[in-house]
Amino acid sequence: MNRSMRVSVAALAVTTFALTAGCGRGDDPAAEEASAAPVATGDVSGDITVWAMGTEGEKLGEFASAFTEENPDVTVDVTAIPWDAAHDKIATAIAADEVPDVSMIGTTWMGEFATSGGLDPTPPDLIDESAFFEGAWGSTEVGGTSYAVPWYVETRVLFVDTALAEQAGVSPTPATWDDLMATSKGMQSAGAQWGITLQAGQTGAWQTFMPFAWQGGAEIMNADQTEFTFDSPEFVKALTYYQSFFTEGVAPKELPDGTLEPDFVAGKIGAFQSGPWHIGILDDTGGEGFLDSVTLAPLPADEKQASFIGGSNLAVFKGSENRDAAWKFVQWLSQPEVQAEWYAETSDLPAVQSAWEEGDLASDPALAVFGEQMTTAMAPPSIPTWEQISNVIDTELEKVCKSGMDPQEAATAIQQQAEAIGTGL
Template identity: 35%
Template sequence: MLKKGSKVFLFAIILVGAAFVLGACSNASSSSDDTLQVWTMSDELEGFVEDYEAEHDIEIEVQTIPWENAHDKLLTAVASGKGPDVLQIGTTWVAEFAEAGAFYDMSEDIGDYENLDLNNFFEGARGTAEYDDQVIGIPWYVDTRALFYRTDILEEVGYPDGPQTWDEMIDASQKLADRGDGQYAIDLPRTDPQFPFMLGWQQGWTYEVGEGSANFDDPAFKDAVDIYTTFYEEGYSQLEEGKEIIQAFSDGSKPMFFSGPWDIKTIKDNGEDIEGKWDVALMPEGETNKSMMGGAHLSIFHNSEKVDEALDFINWMADTDTQLAWYETMSELPANQAAWEDPILADDPMVSTFGEQLKSTEPLPLIPEYERMGNELLDTLEQIYRGGADTDEALANYRKEVDDILSE
C-alpha cells in the first residue's frame, strides 16, 4: 500500500494530474497492423525512415514532440497507459520513467539482434541504457562536451593547443582577463546543471547512488566548487549577461567556451572572420578529464503490442550505416563505436576530438531526483559567486536540501 509522502505516491499524483491536464495520448495498440508508432524529439526522422518503410512494408507513424513538451507528454502516456510503440528518451530522464514502469525490458531479446548488443556502444552510453538490471533502451545518438578555443589568442598567452589541465586553464584565464576591460577568458555554462558534475569528476569526485547528500561532503567536490567560483570572483568569466557567445568568441572577448558538437557547424556558418583561428580540445584534466555522456536512447513502451516490429526498427536505427546517415542528416553523433571508423568522422579533426572525449565520459547520476538536485546546486553556486556566501556554509545547506529532495 502506498504511503502518503513516499516518492512513489507523489509520482503517481503527478502522473494522474498530468493525465487530467494534458488529456490522453494516442494508444499504440489501436494502430493498424502495418503501422508502428514512434515518438521523437528529433526533427527530420519522418523523412529519414522512408527507406525502412519501403524495405519492410510498414508505415512508421512519426510524431515529433518539442523537447519542452516531451516530459509532460510522456508523463501522460505512463499515467494513461496509452503511448507509442517506440519512443525517444533523453538519458537524464531514464531513471524517472524506468522507475514508473514506462519501458519494456529488452534483456531477453537483444541477443537475437546483431545491432542491439550493448557492447557496440560507448561505455558511458551503456551506463544509461540499463536500469535496475533491465535493458530499457538502445543508444541512438550520443552527446558530450569539449573545449572550443581561439588558437590565435591562446597562442598569445602560451597555450596554442589550448590548456590541457585545470592549472593551465586558470593560468591562461588570468592572462586572458588581464588584456583589459571587457576581455574575459571563458564563458562558463551557468544554467547547465551538468557542468558542476563534470567539474567534480575532473577533480576526482564520484557520485555513488545510495550515499545521498554524503556525496557532496567529499573534499574533491569542494575543490570543484572552488574552481568554478574562482572564475567569477577573479573576473575570468563575465558575471553579468554579456554578448551572445558566438559573437564573443568571434571578436575574441571570450576566446573559450565549453559546448557540444553542434557548435562546430554554428561557428563555421557564422564565424567566417575567424576561419582557421579556432579549434576543439579535450576537457582540461585534473584527476581525470571526464565529460558528461548525454544523448538519447530508443525504447519500447511497456504495453506495446508490436514488440517484434519495434525491436526490428530499433535494430535498424542502431546499425552503423544508419547511424552514419543520421549524423549526415542531423549532425548528431553516432552511439555505435564502429561508426567512428568511417572517414566522415575519423578524418574530421574537430569531430574526432569529440569521439576521443566520448571515451572519457561519465553518465549523470541515474536517479529520478537528478534534475532537481542539479538545479538546486546551480542556485547554491550562485549564492557563493554572486552573493558572497561562505562556501562551507553554502554546501552544508545544499546537503540539507539534497536530503529533503531524496526523502520526498
C-alpha cells in the first residue's frame, strides 16, 4: 500500500473504541500521568509477536532476522494486518486482553489506544527522546507521557514544475504565502490550467490545510490540551488564505481521481503538495528523466515554517507476555543504522534524525528537502476523539473552498462541534 493510501485509510478508521472510553477524566485508565517500569537489560529470549500493516507487515519478518542473529534465543513472529482492518483488530485485542507484544500504531490513533490503558509507557532509560524528530516524538505523547516510539515518518513538501515557473519568471521555491500565490498565478499565466492543486474537502483534507494553520501561528488546542482554539484569528487567517486559491480560480474545486499525476506531467498543473511517495509515482508516470524537471521545495512560511507529519509508531502492550524482549526489539529498530537499512528496504523515511546522515538519505537532494521539512513538521494532538474532529474540519473546509462559506463562520462551527465532541480525556 502506498503512502497516500495509508493516510486515507487511517483517516477513515472508525472511532467506536474511542467513544466507549467516555469523556470523564476520572474514568480514564490513562488519565493520571503514567510512569514506565524499568526494562531488564542483558540477554532476552522467547517469542515476540508483532503486528504490522501494509508493506511493513510484508517485509518486517525477514528484516527481523538480523535481530534474531544478535539474539539467538528470540523468535520474532510478524503478522501482516491489512490497514483497513488494523484499527478494529487492535481495539478488539485490547478490550479482550489478547494483545500481541508489539504493534504498529498509526500516529492519529495514539490518543485513543493510550487512554484505553492498553499501551505500555515508553521506558525513558531505554529510548532517547532527543534522537527523534520533535514532531514525530510528539505524536507518541498523551497527557505528558510517551506510549510508543516513532518508527517511520512522512511529511509534505511542494512539487513544482520548474520549466513553468522559469517561463513565468517566478520562483519554484516560494518562501512566503505571498510567494506561493505569485508562483501559482504565474505558472497559470504561463499556460497551466491550474497554478496549484489543494484538497478542497473530503476525507483527509485537514492534512493539506493544517500546515497553513500552523504556518499562520494557529494552535489546535491550548498548552495543556483541555480546550480547543479553532476560532482564533490565526486559524481564520489561514482559512481565508486557503480559500483565496479557490475563489481566485488558481486551484480547482474538483479534480477527477487519477488525473493529478498525468496532468502535472503534461504541464496542466503547476504545483501540488504531497509526500515522498510521489517521487516514485511521478517517476513511473513521467518516465526516465522527468524528475529532473521537478523542483521539490519546503512549504512556505507565514509566521513560521510548518508541515504535517505522519507515519507510524511502534508500541508495546501492557499485556505483553515478553515485555523485556519486546522493548529490546523496538530499541533495535530505532538504531540509526537499522533505520537506514529499513529505508533501503522499504523507502520508509527514518524517524531518527541521525539516520539521515547515511547513504542515499545523506546524498539525495530530493530527500534532503523532506529532511529539512521534517524539522518543522507538526502532528495533531494525541487525543482519543481526533478522528471525529478531523472529519469536522474536512466537512467545514469543503464549505469554505467550494461554497464560499465565510472563514470566521467555518472556524466557529469547527470550534462548537469540537467542544461538543470533547477530547475523550
